[in-house]
Structures are given as structure tokens and as C-alpha cells.
Amino acid sequence: MWIPIISLCLMGPDFVRLENHSFILEDVEPSSHHSFSVGFQTPADETVRVRSIVETCTCTVTVNNAVLSAEDFVLQPGDSDYLVIDFTAPSSGVFDDYIHVKFVGLESGKEQVTRFTVQGRVKKTSTWSDALLPFQNTNVSQKQTLSLRSQTGDELALKIRKVTPDLLDVSVEGSSDISVSLNERALLTADRSIEGWIEFSYPYGDIDVVDRLPFEIALSNPCSVQPRLVLFGRVESELDLIQKAVIDCDDLEIVRLINAPDYLSVRYEKIEGQYVMLMKLTKEPSKRFADDIYIEVKDAPLPLRLQVAGQIMVWPKKNEGEL
Amino acid sequence: MKMKWICLALSFTAWAQIPPGMVGPEGERDEEGLAIGRVIAEILLDKPTSQRLNQIASMFAGDDRLHQARFFYQQSLLIAPKDQTASAGLKSVEQSQADLRMNYENYAKLAESKGDIRDRCSMAAIKFHEGYPQVSIEILNEALVLLPEQSQFARGLRTTFIHGINLETALLSRLEKELELATFEKRLEEATILCGRMFSIGLGKPRTVSAMKELQGFFPDKINTQSADMLAKMADFFTSQTGIEGE
Numbered sequence: 001m002w003i004p005i006i007s008l009c010l011m012g013p014d015f016v017r018l019e020n021h022s023f024i025l026e027d028v029e030p031s032s033h034h035s036f037s038v039g040f041q042t043p044a045d046e047t048v049r050v051r052s053i054v055e056t057c058t059c060t061v062t063v064n065n066a067v068l069s070a071e072d073f074v075l076q077p078g079d080s081d082y083l084v085i086d087f088t089a090p091s092s093g094v095f096d097d098y099i100h101v102k103f104v105g106l107e108s109g110k111e112q113v114t115r116f117t118v119q120g121r122v123k124k125t126s127t128w129s130d131a132l133l134p135f136q137n138t139n140v141s142q143k144q145t146l147s148l149r150s151q152t153g154d155e156l157a158l159k160i161r162k163v164t165p166d167l168l169d170v171s172v173e174g175s176s177d178i179s180v181s182l183n184e185r186a187l188l189t190a191d192r193s194i195e196g197w198i199e200f201s202y203p204y205g206d207i208d209v210v211d212r213l214p215f216e217i218a219l220s221n222p223c224s225v226q227p228r229l230v231l232f233g234r235v236e237s238e239l240d241l242i243q244k245a246v247i248d249c250d251d252l253e254i255v256r257l258i259n260a261p262d263y264l265s266v267r268y269e270k271i272e273g274q275y276v277m278l279m280k281l282t283k284e285p286s287k288r289f290a291d292d293i294y295i296e297v298k299d300a301p302l303p304l305r306l307q308v309a310g311q312i313m314v315w316p317k318k319n320e321g322e323l
Numbered sequence: 324m325k326m327k328w329i330c331l332a333l334s335f336t337a338w339a340q341i342p343p344g345m346v347g348p349e350g351e352r353d354e355e356g357l358a359i360g361r362v363i364a365e366i367l368l369d370k371p372t373s374q375r376l377n378q379i380a381s382m383f384a385g386d387d388r389l390h391q392a393r394f395f396y397q398q399s400l401l402i403a404p405k406d407q408t409a410s411a412g413l414k415s416v417e418q419s420q421a422d423l424r425m426n427y428e429n430y431a432k433l434a435e436s437k438g439d440i441r442d443r444c445s446m447a448a449i450k451f452h453e454g455y456p457q458v459s460i461e462i463l464n465e466a467l468v469l470l471p472e473q474s475q476f477a478r479g480l481r482t483t484f485i486h487g488i489n490l491e492t493a494l495l496s497r498l499e500k501e502l503e504l505a506t507f508e509k510r511l512e513e514a515t516i517l518c519g520r521m522f523s524i525g526l527g528k529p530r531t532v533s534a535m536k537e538l539q540g541f542f543p544d545k546i547n548t549q550s551a552d553m554l555a556k557m558a559d560f561f562t563s564q565t566g567i568e569g570e
Contacts, residue, residue, distance in 0.1 A: 239500040242507055267507055271540030278507045278541075 015110050016048060016075075016103045017041045018083075025120030030091040031207045037082040038116065042103075044078040049104045057097035057118060059087040068101065075103075087118050091204075092211035094121040125204050126150055126211070134216040135182050140301040143181045145173070146213075148202070156202040161210065165196050167217060182217065188294060190221045190305040191228070222300030223249035223275075230279060232289075232310025241282075241316065245306060247275040249297060258294040258303055261285065266293065279308065284315045355494060356523030358382060363519030364512070366550045367535075373403035380412055389423070390454050391526060391557075392416045398553055423449055440466050440473035444480050454526065456488050495525045502534055506541045514538055515546070527557025 129147040155176035167186035197212040263283040380395035399409035434442040443466035451459035505514035525531035
């Protein structure tokens, strides 16, 4: 109880005086280096320990030509000098970084954490011919092609670095065009909206600019499912082992079960135009389980996805092992 | 006479206040609807005969569930129009229903003239007994507003009715689960009895009719279509003016 009160007593107005805390850079060159000086003055009667505690950027802070790090650096009473922040801009996009520097008065125990911010944007060095359209059921198998050009219209030697999440097939055509389509994994994401990006690079002067192209996948189930999540809930008796879902596919027909977790058995029948699906836990799953069932639907662009989830509180004794 | 209805309601109180924990595989009430359920199962697996339908009707009548009894006697007469048992049973049930309606009207008149809350409680008990739980609760709510100084008994009765509705819903949910499990495991005989029990308890409530259609869907060649169609007609209770309330 006393510790927070003591801490409050030790905290007060800034005891190390600093000139400036925030810096803004607009349309800077990719990966360009920038330095900022911040004047400071320590109290006349106290030695101050200083260290850099957090930073989000590729940057260094120096005092008297010594680089601040997590190690202690000591300022003598009445020191008046400059903190120098060396910042390297990213190769593209906007940035909003910060550095936290902590000052501690060695005699008084006073603490001061100062936040320095560096915000801004890198100038655009390329431009897309278009944006990627969201992938939906209507364009599941469609390839989208985009061109990337320099600001002066020149081709760029594009390289694809990574797709996050890995749901797209992306290839470079020529040197400056990309072709994008959904891969097989994406077809298993029905009923879930996913946003991601394609990370790519291209040479620009002496550096490689790394940038991202956003994408969105919003595929819906070919049939409506009630309930959307088949929740077994807290399983503790034999009756908790069974659950039901009703699937309405309009004119479409369910062809077969593609995949279900091995602890689950599935039976379904078409009853009055709807499919009634019974699911039974036949093996003990992990304590908490959440999986998908995939069902092939005739003439549908992607499989039907059913989500099942639950929690095993007590595995019914009568049904130990395989049921 | 007034006391008869109130006693009926109180006996229901005792029934309804069995702790929920008792409603389970080991509970005393686990055989709820089993007798009628077994006979309904027979007609689900075979064709409906007037003899079986009369048997079901008679069981419902013996349980004072007149709507259901009338329905099954009527179905029996559709199969065998000259069946004496069905004719006599139907006449008797219709007489009982007419008596109930008359009793209700008498209590309604008394309620207006005397201002005794017990008359309204009797009206509510008759409606509940007839299969109109929501109407009975509305009657009690109105009584509580009109006669707040005599509210104690009406409050207790209302709690009893609500408790009864909840218990019935819980029991139907459990039977529904048991039916799904039996269906999944292809235990036909057990599944039909469970479906019969649902009909016995849940009358022609939509969930009961759906459960039977699902049973029929999973055992397409085993469930008698004529019987299933006939039982599905019980859903009409919930859409007709004289229907029984359902979920």
C-alpha cells in the first residue's frame, strides 16, 4: 500500500528540462536518415541516470556521443547538452514511432519518462493501376491483374515477399504486373471476413522499397446454417454429445462430407427442402475444441463450412473410448 | 365446484414444484408421457387403426386432456366412421368441453358480480387445464391489477403456471435431445417412443411436429406416412382459433 503513495510523492513536474518531444517528417525519401537534437538541462544539485527504455523505430539516441541503450548512462549535476535522435525512415508508407527515455535522480529518487515521437510519411515511389477488389463468391475463381509503375510510369522489377495470411496465389508477370487469385486454403474460409496484405519489393536507387498491397476476402457459405456455430457447450452427460444444425441450400444439393474432425461423426438427411445434420462426439476431443466441418455442395463455388465448438467438462463414463 | 378447480391447480403446484434435478434419467418423472408415447410409437411404425387411436384418445381423456382426446377420436372416426367407441368417446369429450366452457362462463359472471379473486383463479385454472397457459396467466395478471388486496393466491397460482410451462419446455428439450441421439444411433424403436412421448407432452407444438418429421427423414422407409401426416395435423391446434398455445 505504501509503495504507490511513495512513488506518487517522488513523481512531480519534469526535473530534467527538455526542449522538444515530437517531430514530423512529410514525404521523405525511402529509408532516408534523419537526426533530431533535443536540448536538455539536468538539476544543478543532482546526478541523473538516463536510459532508453522503449523504441518502435530503427533509431538511436546519443548523449555526448554515447549511445543510450538499456544500460545506464549518468549525467552530472547541471549538465546541459543535446540528446540526438538518429532515425531511419521505412522504405514506404506512413510511420508513427516513439522512443521512451527514462531519467532517474540518483539522490532524490525522482523519475521522469519522456516520450519522443517521430511521425510522417515516405514519399510515394510507385503507383498501382487499380486496387484489388474484395474476393467474394461471385469472383472466387477470377484472377485479378494489377500493374505497378514508378511515379514516372516506368516498369519496376517487382518481387513478392510474403502473403499474409497465405490465402492467395500471387505471381509476377513481366517485371511489373502481378496476378492474384484465391488459393485452395481461401476456399475454406467461408463465412469469415479476412483482411490481409501482399508484401512486395522493388529496387529504388540503392535500396529495395518494401511495401504492402491490402486485400480482402469475404466469402459466404453457399447455404445458410442454423445455428451458425454448432455449440456443444459444456459437455458432461451423454445427451451433450449430440447437436443438430439445419442447413438451407435453396436449390443446391449437398453432395458429401469433405472433412470433419476425427472425434465427430456426422449424419444428415434432406427433410422438407432443408438438410438436418446430426453431429455426435464419438471420441473425446481436447478439453476445449473448435473446428470446422466442410461439406461439398453441388454447383457451389466453395464448400459449406460449419463451425463446431465446445468444452469437455466430464467425458461421459458410459462412452469411454470410442462411442 | 370452485374449489375443484383451485384444488386442481394446487395439485399441479405440487407436481410442478418437483425440483428440476428430479427431472432426469433417475428422476421420478422420467416416464412422463411414456404410456401414450408407446402407443403413438406403434402407429408411427405401423398404420393408424381405429383401435389404437381410440386407445390414445381414451388415455388423453382419462388424463382430462380433452383437446387431444377429441383429436384422436376424430381421427379414429375418419378411418372407421361407424366406430362406436370413437363416437361415444367423442360425444363424452365434447360434453366435457361444453361443461368446461359453461363453468368458465359462470366463473366469469361471478368474477364480474362478486369481486372474489378466487373466481378469476378458477377461470385461469380452467384455461390452463384446457391448454391455454398464456391466457390463464393473462387472467391472473388482470386479477392482480383489479384486486390487489386479494393478490396472494393469484400470485402463487401464476408462479405455479409459469413454473409448469418452464418444466414442460425443459422436459421437451431433453426428450428432443434423446430423440436426436437415438436417431443418430439408428435405434428406431426407442426413437419412435421418444417421439410419441414428445407428442404426449408437447401436443402438436411445432417443435414436436418437426421432431417427428426429422425422425421420418432419417428413417424414411420405417415411419408410416399416413400416421405421420395424421400426427402432423395436430399442429393445426396452434394455428386455429380454438387452438392450444404452443411455443
